[in-house]
Amino acid sequence: MGHSLLCMTGLLLLGSLFYVNAEVPNKPTVILEPSWPQIYSSETVTVRCEGSQSLVVWREDKLIRPSASEYIISRATESDSGGYSCCTMSLSVCSDIITLTVSSSKPRATLTAQSSVIPAGGSVTLSCSVEGSAGWKFDWFRRDSEFSGAQKIGAGTSEHTISISEGGIYYCRGGRGDPVFSTEDSAAVTIQKQVLAAVKLQHSWSQIFTGDTITLRCEIQGGETKVWKYEWTAPNTNSPPTSSEYRLSRVSVSHSGDYRCRGSSDYLLTGWSDAFRLTVSSSKPRATLTAQSSVIPAGGSVTLSCSVEGSAGWKFDWFRRDSVSSKAQLMRGNEANRVISVSQGGLYHCRGGRGDPVYYTEDSSDVTVVETSSKPRATLTAQSSVIPAGGSVTLSCSVEGSAGWKFDWFRRDSVSSKAQLMRGNEANRVISVSQGGLYHCRGGRGDPVFSTEDSAAVTIQKQGKVWAAVKLQHSWSQIFTGETITLRCEIQGGEGKVWKYEWTAPNTNSPPTSSEYRISRVFSVPQWRLQMSG
Incomplete structure (x- = not known):
């Protein structure tokens, strides 16, 4: 008590x-x-x-x-x-x-997003909080899909916000104290990333014609590895496709207009693409055939070209007939090359085709090609017939009225000797020579090679470093009337050659043709001059 x-x-x-x-x-x-x-x-x-x-x-x-x-x-x-x-x-x-x-209740973190869509090339801010309390640090998590494991993208950050640029499923939780006390995970927030879509024409055709079959593609940049769902808007249709391709068979003018697409995938989406404007021409195009020449030289050929003005993507069919009344035969079909070479006369026409199924142009107009039986001859011209001492002369070979030739060049020492090939298959029709002789040329073109006739021979002389002089056989300083003398024509620099001689002398019409000029019993002392050739 x-x-x-x-x-x-x-x-x-x-x-x-x-x-x-x-x-x-x-x-x-x-x-x-x-x-x-x-x-x-x-x-x-x-x-x-x-x-x-x-x-x-x-x-x-x-x-x-x-x-x-x-x-x-x-x-x-x-x-x-x-x-x-x-x-x-x-x-x-x-x-x-x-x-x-x-x-007694465990708190739950709250995650909020600035936006549920990340704009193309941008980012979105996420905020994590725990209501009515303080002192928290935050862990951040992301997963690619509802069934994939979460990946921690930020741990123990004192900041309650982060910036993200990838789509996915995000959540957060708070922790504080030592040892750490953690909140319940926040509810998940789904964030989608926006990427860009574009409509492209499968073929790079600048012009589309009625009857063409075309394919438009929805191309998404930055989502190549994803599986996408597609949407299209198109003129005059209530049931556009749901795939990445929009195939239009045998288009008409009513298909002209703007086409757009967009796509969506796991946490990725696109806005509507820019409009692709399709213009379909109501007129059917006509192929045009042109010929390099209307005449096929003997043994030669002519080049034909087929085109469709203002458009591309064509392959070509080539036809020939013997006359206006005969039936055209298909020579070659579905040729990617728009140029062919023909060596047979006749009436030719062509047409273009493209797409699948194939859309054809109108046939071209006929072009008439004729053969000639004469074989052309090459022509050889020389800048000069004499090669100056230490110099050269230019030779030119040509085939009149035609082109595409390459040239073979030949030389021989004399008329009786065999011609030797100097140069073959030369694209240049001009050469320079510094040696005398007889020259000719010929042209050739095509595969196999068609050759012209040989040109005419042209003689070319070479001017050496030689000269002629008249000498008195005796070294007399004075000659008197009645004496007999001998004059000699001496050629310096040409000792190994065989020469022909010419003389000029006063008061005679028949001088000698040898190297010596003998005068018996002279009556005066002339002034002598000599001209030499050889």
Whole structure:
């Protein structure tokens, strides 16, 4: 009974102290660490006392005497909720009361997105929060699909926002304290990334004609490995395809207009593409046939060209007939090359075709090609018939009225010797020579080669470093009437050659043709001149 009375007296005294607490100096202070407004079950909380004396912790109706001036609550529960204060050992002075609230429910993080679509080339901001509490750090997760495993893309970030540029399923959770207490994961948020779509014509045709079959493609840039669903808008149709290709068979003018597409895939989508404007021409095009020449030289050929003006993508069929009344025969079909070579006369025409099924142009007009029986002759011309000492002469070979020739060049030493091929299959029709002789040429073209007749021979002489001089056989300084003398024609620089000689002399019509000129019994002393050839 005595002890109970003493206890009651102490409580009354403590109540009196609390009442006058605000006026007492050196009042202790109570602090909760961490100072979060909301504490959850299993978190760790410390009640710390600060003051100049030894202190105890008073929790409502319970006195706690910790070994130090703090009280650690490990793995707090709802029962740890209440008001806490710090008092001196004598309980004479106590702090204000601080309230600890422990929630038994585990909090859930909340994830919000700035937008559910990432614009092409851009990003979206995600925000994670835990309502009514503070001190959190955040983990961020992403997965590619509902069935794939989540990948952690950010761990323990103090910032509550991140910026993302990839589509996917995102969620977050908060954590705080040591050891870490984690919230429930947030609800998942689906983010789609926008990429670009474009409508392209499968064939690079600049013009589309009525009856053509074409394919438009929806090309998505940046989503090559994904499986896409497609949508199209097109003129004059209520049932456009749902695939990446839009095939239009045998188009008409009514198919002209704007075509757009868009696609969607796992967390990827496109906006509507820019319009592709299709224009279908109502007129059927006509092929045009041109001939390099209307005459095929003997043994030669002529080149024919087929074209369709203002459009592309054509392959060509080639036809020939012997006369206006005969039936045309297909020579070659579905030729990618628009040029062919023909060596037979006749009436020729062509047509173009493209697409699958094939769309054909109108046939071209006929072109008549005739053969000639005469074989052309090459012509050789020389810049000069004499090669100057130490120089050269230019020779030119040509075939009149035709082109496409290459040339063979020949030389021989004399009329009786055999011609030797100097150069063969020369594209250049001009050569330079520095050696005398008899030259001729011929032209050739095609495969197999068709050759012209040889040109006429052209003789080219080479002028050497030689000269002629008239010498008196005897070195007499004076000649007298009645003496007999001999003049000699000496050729310097041509000692190894056989020469023919010519003389000019006064008072004679029959000078000799040898190297010596003998004059018997001279009657005067003439001035002698000599002309030499050889």
